[in-house]
Amino acid sequence: MSVPDKKTSLGLLRQMMVIRDFEETADKLSLRGKVSGGMHNSSGQEAVAVGVLSALAPLDVIATTHRSHHHTLAKGFTSREIMAELFTRSTGISGGRGASMHLGDVTKGHFGGNGIVGAGVGIAMGAALGIQQKGDKKVSVGFIGDGGMNTGRTWESINMAVIWNLPLIVVVDNNQYAVETFVGRVTGGGDLAKRAEGFGMKAFNIDGMNVLEVRKYVSEARERALAGEGPTFINALTYRYYGHNVGEKGQYRTLEEIDKWRSTKDPIDHFISVVISSGYATQSQVDEMRASVRAEIEDAVAFADASPEPDISTIYDDIDSGALGVQL
Amino acid sequence: MTTSTTSTPKVQNPSYSEAFQSGVREEMKRNAGIFILGTDLQERGGHFAQVKGIAQEFGFDRVKDAPISEAAMVAAGVGAAMYGCHPIVDLNFIDFAFGAMDEILNQAAKIRFMFNGKVPLVIRATSGVALGGAHHCNSLEALFASTPGLSVAVPSTAIDVKGLIKTALRAEDPVIFLMHKKLSGVRGEIGDENYFVPFGKAKSVRSGTDAAIITYGYSIVTAHKAAEALAAEGVSVEIIDLRTLYPLDEEAINNAVKKYGRVVVMDEAPTFGSITGEIAATATERNFSALKGPIVRVGGARAPISANPAMADAAIPTVAAVMKAVKAVMAY
Amino acid sequence: MEEIFVPALGMAMDNAVLLEWLKRPGDSVSVGEVVAVIETDKTTLDLPAETAGVLGRHRYAINDEVPAGNTLCVVLAPGEVEA
Numbered sequence: 001m002s003v004p005d006k007k008t009s010l011g012l013l014r015q016m017m018v019i020r021d022f023e024e025t026a027d028k029l030s031l032r033g034k035v036s037g038g039m040h041n042s043s044g045q046e047a048v049a050v051g052v053l054s055a056l057a058p059l060d061v062i063a064t065t066h067r068s069h070h071h072t073l074a075k076g077f078t079s080r081e082i083m084a085e086l087f088t089r090s091t092g093i094s095g096g097r098g099a100s101m102h103l104g105d106v107t108k109g110h111f112g113g114n115g116i117v118g119a120g121v122g123i124a125m126g127a128a129l130g131i132q133q134k135g136d137k138k139v140s141v142g143f144i145g146d147g148g149m150n151t152g153r154t155w156e157s158i159n160m161a162v163i164w165n166l167p168l169i170v171v172v173d174n175n176q177y178a179v180e181t182f183v184g185r186v187t188g189g190g191d192l193a194k195r196a197e198g199f200g201m202k203a204f205n206i207d208g209m210n211v212l213e214v215r216k217y218v219s220e221a222r223e224r225a226l227a228g229e230g231p232t233f234i235n236a237l238t239y240r241y242y243g244h245n246v247g248e249k250g251q252y253r254t255l256e257e258i259d260k261w262r263s264t265k266d267p268i269d270h271f272i273s274v275v276i277s278s279g280y281a282t283q284s285q286v287d288e289m290r291a292s293v294r295a296e297i298e299d300a301v302a303f304a305d306a307s308p309e310p311d312i313s314t315i316y317d318d319i320d321s322g323a324l325g326v327q328l
Numbered sequence: 329m330t331t332s333t334t335s336t337p338k339v340q341n342p343s344y345s346e347a348f349q350s351g352v353r354e355e356m357k358r359n360a361g362i363f364i365l366g367t368d369l370q371e372r373g374g375h376f377a378q379v380k381g382i383a384q385e386f387g388f389d390r391v392k393d394a395p396i397s398e399a400a401m402v403a404a405g406v407g408a409a410m411y412g413c414h415p416i417v418d419l420n421f422i423d424f425a426f427g428a429m430d431e432i433l434n435q436a437a438k439i440r441f442m443f444n445g446k447v448p449l450v451i452r453a454t455s456g457v458a459l460g461g462a463h464h465c466n467s468l469e470a471l472f473a474s475t476p477g478l479s480v481a482v483p484s485t486a487i488d489v490k491g492l493i494k495t496a497l498r499a500e501d502p503v504i505f506l507m508h509k510k511l512s513g514v515r516g517e518i519g520d521e522n523y524f525v526p527f528g529k530a531k532s533v534r535s536g537t538d539a540a541i542i543t544y545g546y547s548i549v550t551a552h553k554a555a556e557a558l559a560a561e562g563v564s565v566e567i568i569d570l571r572t573l574y575p576l577d578e579e580a581i582n583n584a585v586k587k588y589g590r591v592v593v594m595d596e597a598p599t600f601g602s603i604t605g606e607i608a609a610t611a612t613e614r615n616f617s618a619l620k621g622p623i624v625r626v627g628g629a630r631a632p633i634s635a636n637p638a639m640a641d642a643a644i645p646t647v648a649a650v651m652k653a654v655k656a657v658m659a660y
Numbered sequence: 661m662e663e664i665f666v667p668a669l670g671m672a673m674d675n676a677v678l679l680e681w682l683k684r685p686g687d688s689v690s691v692g693e694v695v696a697v698i699e700t701d702k703t704t705l706d707l708p709a710e711t712a713g714v715l716g717r718h719r720y721a722i723n724d725e726v727p728a729g730n731t732l733c734v735v736l737a738p739g740e741v742e743a
Contacts, residue, residue: 033668033729061411098442106410106445116430122400123435126407133363133389133413140407153430156400163395247669318440319476321500 001212006280010289012054012211013275016046016268017293019070022079023242025297026069026086030100030246035086039100040067044241047267048173049074051214051236052141055222061109061131061140063124065173067240068113071143072103075110079300089307096310117178118151120144121170125157128166128231139167139225141218147178149192155199158233162200167225169218170196170233174208175240180252196233208236209265212274239265341515344507345378347486348452351493352379352416354521356386359414362497365392365401366418366452375420376454376512398427402451406436406502409449414497422453422506423466436502437477449502450493455482456508456546457596457628457644461635467597467628470606472504473574479527480504480573484548486516488571491525499527508546528575536566539590539657542581542607544570547594547645554650565654573603578610585611589620590657596644599627621660624653661742662711662735664695668728669702675725676700678732683715689735696732709735716742 003009023043030039042049045067053062053074064071072082077093085092088099098104104112111127114120124142131138148154149172161168172192176183189195196203202224207213214236221232239261243250275281281289342350356362364379370393373380383391394401398419405417419425425432432451439447457465473480479501483489489507496503533548534555541551548569555565566588568580585591591611593604608623629643666676676698683695694706695715716734720726734742 031667031669031729032665033727035668037671038669063407094442094444102442104443104445106439106443110443111407111410111445112439112443114435116434119403119430119435122403122431123407123410125400126404126409127411128407129404130408130411130413133361133408134411153397153399153403156395156397157403159395160397160400160404164392245670247667320440320479321446 001210001216003212003274003278006278008054009275009278009280012050012215013268013271013286014289014293015050015054015074016211016271017290018079018296019046019049019073020268021293021297022073022083022300023069025301026083027242027246029301030086035246036088036099037101038246039069039086040245041242042067042070042240044261044267045070045173045175045208045238047211047214047271048171048208048236048238051211052143052171052218055215055218056141057138059109060138060222061111061124061127062143063111063120063127063140064113064143065117065120065145065148066101066113066115067145067173068103068143069100072110072113077103077105077108077110079296080303083300083304084307087304087307088310089304090310091303091307118144118148118154121148121154122157124170125161125166125168128161128168129164131167132164137226139169139222141169141171143171143173145178146172146174146176146183146187146192147181149183149195150186158196158199158201158231161231165228165230168231169221169225170201170231171218172233172235174235174237176237177240177244177253179244180250182252192235193233201231201233203233203235205235205237208238209267209270211267211271342486342518344486344489344511344514345376345380347489347518348378348493348507349380349382350518351490352497353382353385355494355497356382356390359497361413362416363390363392363413364416364418365394365404367394367396367420369393369418374418376507378452378507379418398424399431402428402431402436405449405451406431406439406447409447409502410439410445414448414450416450416452416497419451419453421464422455422468423464425451425453425468432472432478432502432504433475437475440477440501446500447502448500450496450505451502452505452507454509455506456510457633457640458509459635459637459640460509462632465633465640467595469504469506469573470597470601470603473576473603478502478504479575480506481527481571482506482508482544482573483571484508484511484545484569486514487518487523488525488531488569490518491523492527492571495524495527506545510546510549525571527572528577529572530568530570530577530580532566533569534565534567537564539563539588539592539654540566540568540584541592541594541650541654542568542570542584543594544573545595547596550645550647550650551594553647554654557647558651558654563654563658576607578614581607581611582614585615586618589618590660591619591623592626592650592653592657593623594626594645594650594653596628598630599625600630602627621657624656626650626653661737661740662709662713663731664707664709664733664735665731666698666726666728667705669700672701675727676705678720678722678724678726679704680722681718685715685717687715689713689715695735698726707732711735711737713737713740
């Protein structure tokens, strides 16, 4: 895997560090009741988010899942506006109406997190249809988890993307557990890429702990889509370090299993070694980067804490346009 | 312009389905972002010929044949609408929306509220009680109308079909566009290309002096028959066609209550949990003192619709039932 | 200084009831030792220390309803003093 230039590589590393620090910080704040409705921590899955989003153009579209802080940060939204959203403040990305599960800003190509498993891929597929209808040179990425691989509409959308040759990339952010259910226990046939291939989609099972591998596969998928060669399915195998939801202490996997993934496959540790061995940074420069990330997240928390609550008189705003927004 | 003589065949007014075609065509010419997707549209033109010939005129990119994948069809429309197109998703029968309920109620309806975006999307389907049995005769309009973010059109005439679909295709919001099976063949003038019907504006379709029937869709036909029969008995009834259920024309409802104090509300949906209940409750809360007696509802049975024609008819309001209801309010 | 608190869990829990103190102020505690037991709307929950040290004062009494997120007590590292 060729390593990108220094600036790009350090950017990838810093983005993964931002996600990790953001998630671990937010997790603690969530346990303290700061995050309305709790949250889903993506620690461990940084390479998927950063690998995918670093391979996209700024106005490419994404639609994602209930676990989407990492995708949203990697899309370029600030830790301030996402933390503020977790705190349901008016300065949040969704104006405080969404919290952890519903981050999104359509005008910036983020078509939303989603509280419903599988829904994001459908919306991303629709966005890809919109791109095709308008003849734009963009792609749409639908993130989905392993749990979403067993809901029927996912495959309706995959089929539709194939028959219409849409510029869609389906990325399975496969952390191996649907809440507490191991993917292998509930997935007929077992091989997700083969499933997608059965629908006629180009499909790959890849290492989702390796940011450069994810980036490479998504870059190639994007090139194909822009060349009119249709959609791609990428199953990125990764691991979540924390429970499905904040505070969960499940018995469905062993501490040894978690420790094994953390100690041998961690995407950030792995990429630090790549950056250092490429001569892009010394250990002390990596430490400085970590400290600057810490400061950024602390600032995000302070910003969120100081941000105003939404005005409750706005609960009826933006439900619809009123008279359908039509000037007749 | 001169018209010629006897050899010219009499040109029929457009049908309800042709009115839909006409409105869609006019708007598709104006807005390249409008496209239609659904099953069996390109050649067949839909089960009710509602888009017949449009694929041939505008090309197969703007009338797309989809697999029978309701969830993906609506999701495709939602995502494309968010992206800036104005899709029409044709679900054939509204009963098929059950396969796409999350996409409609939970996604399309809520995006504007949370994600700084718009969802200009029309979901067209044929609705209402006719032959076809329990799986093709659900009346789901109250479900959609009660979901924040959705608008619901229920035209009863060709001109309203055209005027409402043209408005829907200029709107920013998701619209559920319900066309009644038994109205497919009704014909009428449809106005010119500048004819629009605003949402949330009911229309008085028969004037009266004694009482009002408030209804929509095919029930307008039943109401007219009842009103004719009542006129023969000396009772003069106004009929108000709601045309859209959300936005609901509360002003027209309140005015009817204030004018007559005697109001019947009618539709085909099971009375339990229906729009008629919403109208009766709202009107009573707002103008209780103007009422001479309770608003009487005439609705469907809380029963699946049978495929047996007589049983199907027995589950929805009859002319006799509407007449009885009007006589009941007249008795106060 | 580690704060032991009532965790905010799920979508509806507002309060927990403090069922039991297993450590008194001044007791030394080790990592993983349960300090208090609370009852939420779903379950009873052991609250262990995540650091070793000496327990600070009890900020709530048995049977108190404690809002989610509130601190029950602290674990003091050597040299630390409770505010």
